[in-house]
Amino acid sequence: MPPRRYNPDTRRDELLERINIDIPGAVAQALREDLGGTVDANNDITAKLFTGKLSLSCHSDHPREWRILRQTLG
Incomplete structure (x- = not known):
């Protein structure tokens, strides 16, 4: 498998965007698994x-x- 090639000029922005998407999703998934239900930000x-x-x-x-x-x- 060939190594991935990243544009060094946009790499930081791409990583920050991915972090902002992945972390809330991972936290919500963990809470759903731990609490056995739907995650409600108002609760x-x-x-x-x-x-x-x-x-x-x-x-x-x-x-x-x-x-x-x-x-x-x-």
């Missing part, structure tokens, strides 16, 4: 996980910890 999974983590980590009656939790969650 903020990270925020739900972050809130759940904070809620689970605050098992204290100490007022300062609850104040920090309330400030963090808004």
Whole structure:
């Protein structure tokens, strides 16, 4: 198989364009596989996980910890 020949003047732009197309697609595919469903940009999974983590980590009656939790969650 002959080596590919690239135009050095346009190679960087071509790679950047490909990255901008490939990375979002790969991330969406990974999320679909991990979550077993459709990826919805309006469904903020990270925020739900972050809130759940904070809620689970605050098992204290100490007022300062609850104040920090309330400030963090808004």
